[in-house]
Amino acid sequence: SNSGKMCPAVTSITCTMEIGVFPADEDPCYLARKAEYAQRLPARITTKLGEIRSLKQIVMSGLIKIEEYKHDFLWPYKAEVVFAIREGAVPLPMLATSQISKQRYGDNLPQSSNPFARPSAEDAEKFEVVGIRRPDIILVKDEAIRWPGRNATYFDGSVHSDNLKMLIEVKFPGDELSDNQEQDYIQIATRSRFGVMRVDDSRTEEQKQYDEAWRKHYQPGSQHYKNPIPLAPLPS
Template sequence: MAISNSGKMCPAVTSINCTMEIGVFPADEDPCYLARKAEYALRLPAMIITKQGVIRFLNQIIMSGLIKVEELKHDFLWSYKAEVVFAIRGEQDVPLPMLATSQDSKQRYGDNLPQSSNPFARPSADDVEKFGVVGIRRPDIILVKDETLRWPGRNATYFDGS
């Protein structure tokens, strides 16, 4: 499926609301990247009704999925990350991303682990207490400053001390 308006102008998408937190869209990033993903998601069904009668909205799932495919293609060295789970600590502390924990990931990536692929990842009860975790957040999309790092968080010490 071709993306409309493939010229220099970004396609207009008026049905997506965005809340920017802790930052501004970087001037050197391509603002059309997310607009193209959103336009593609809007072309597909907006919702489905499950066998149980529950309505599921698909636009965000599709858009996140498109970004995750690109993350995988680039071995998690990508400037956009979708649906990363963060452990939120006190107001003064930096949120910690939940990272991959499998032995395969640890052997493959070493100290440069990617985020967990589990959308419901949580720290252990001991880590919740030790690090003062007060909640969990999963932003739709985050922008990464340094593509050479798979770490999707800011400068902080992780649960394992790294």
């Protein structure tokens, strides 16, 4: 059924909200177009961390990050924000720590761009940090405010108001969400603001073969994903 389909304009995939309701005042095609690009790329790679990650996920996040950088992080969508999960308290997004960022952004710091961002041992103990999560997408309420979390006091004592509109985890075919992930994501966003967007492949066999041939022509290794390969025009 097309009833739950988020963006009928994008035909090679079907995006539906499996959990949660996509905000009515946001453009559902923004994420669908990114997912369409990502879905047409190879399946999985192993990262430096040794994690096997859906390459689709990395590509989709990368496309959003490019726009974040371009807009100086004043952007409603934030990809892969690192959150410190706390014992019974609001999780904290890890913010940029460099002097350059502090001079440039003052008290409106963006999230850290370092996937390995962690609180200091002292802060982790004081704030009862029990884990780290990196949800796919945080949608914020006010893009003029870079803080991507809920109402909380940060490690440095600064107080931030609730700017989290929705946490959206994207599931490409074959991706699963663990119960632990879900619990942590609900702690980050609250249950009512936690969403899972499922992406299903709607390409015909012919289109899949066409994409496969195009991809082989480019022979991309993982190092090439910094500059995404151009997508083949889909045969009509």
